[in-house]
Amino acid sequence: MKLFHSANSPFVRQCLVAAHELGLAERIELVPAAAHPINRDRAVVEKNPLGKIPALITDDGSVLHDSRVIVDFLNDLGGGDLVPVGDARWSALTGQSLADGMLDAAVLARYETALRPEALRWNDWLQGQLEKVASGLLELESRAMHFGDRVDIGTIAFGCMLGYLDFRFAQLEWRESHPNTAAWFTWFGGRDSMVATKAPSA
Numbered sequence: 575m576k577l578f579h580s581a582n583s584p585f586v587r588q589c590l591v592a593a594h595e596l597g598l599a600e601r602i603e604l605v606p607a608a609a610h611p612i613n614r615d616r617a618v619v620e621k622n623p624l625g626k627i628p629a630l631i632t633d634d635g636s637v638l639h640d641s642r643v644i645v646d647f648l649n650d651l652g653g654g655d656l657v658p659v660g661d662a663r664w665s666a667l668t669g670q671s672l673a674d675g676m677l678d679a680a681v682l683a684r685y686e687t688a689l690r691p692e693a694l695r696w697n698d699w700l701q702g703q704l705e706k707v708a709s710g711l712l713e714l715e716s717r718a719m720h721f722g723d724r725v726d727i728g729t730i731a732f733g734c735m736l737g738y739l740d741f742r743f744a745q746l747e748w749r750e751s752h753p754n755t756a757a758w759f760t761w762f763g764g765r766d767s768m769v770a771t772k773a774p775s776a
């Protein structure tokens with residue numbers, strides 16, 4: 575399998591964390607990609623018209639995206655239980671949805687400050703994105719104390735989202751006002767799968 579990859583992408587990281595947890599990491603060849611909303615990486619666009627990463631090319635040549643589909647596929651391939659069944663399924667899926675929505679907002683906020691020319695920036699819009707992150711963190715704070723030792727699509731997504739905040743938005747100092755989340759992330763962030771996939775400069 576080949577995975578279009580950037581070590582800075584929290585969505586790619588979710589796939590890699592899942593692969594490590596499932597014992598599949600060795601079977602994935604990482605293909606460096608420079609996904610960018612304007613200067614689109616043509617090699618990625620050829621496989622994923624959206625030009626976004628992650629995109630996975632399976633051993634039979636099929637192309638899978640986005641991160642949720644890839645994690646689900648890897649879980650199936652590895653016979654894992656990262657996608658819970660029964661009642662736990664809906665909570666895990668909704669957690670994944672919340673974390674991914676926070677990441678979408680954080681990545682857009684990052685693009686706004688790192689990519690958009692200064693004269694075109696719109697501070698209200700930026701603040702709106704950061705408010706999504708803030709209200710998501712509040713919800714996570716009420717959930718984190720119930721996570722226990724869960725490792726699934728929901729907790730993986732939350733872990734990678736928090737890792738991205740540490741990487742790109744350290745100034746938010748989210749730990750100070752979210753102690754339950756901080757305590758949980760001390761444990762989750764120390765898992766081998768998370769350590770092995772940490773962004774290099776984080």
Ligand SMILES: N[C@@H](CCC(=O)N[C@@H](CS)C(=O)NCC(=O)O)C(=O)O
Pocket residue numbers: 582583584585586609610611612624625626627628640641642674681
């Ligand atoms: N919903 C997608 C989001 C992926 C995404 O936004 N990836 C970013 C990199 S972190 C990207 O490819 N950005 C390039 C673009 O927006 O065109 C997923 O879960 O995989």
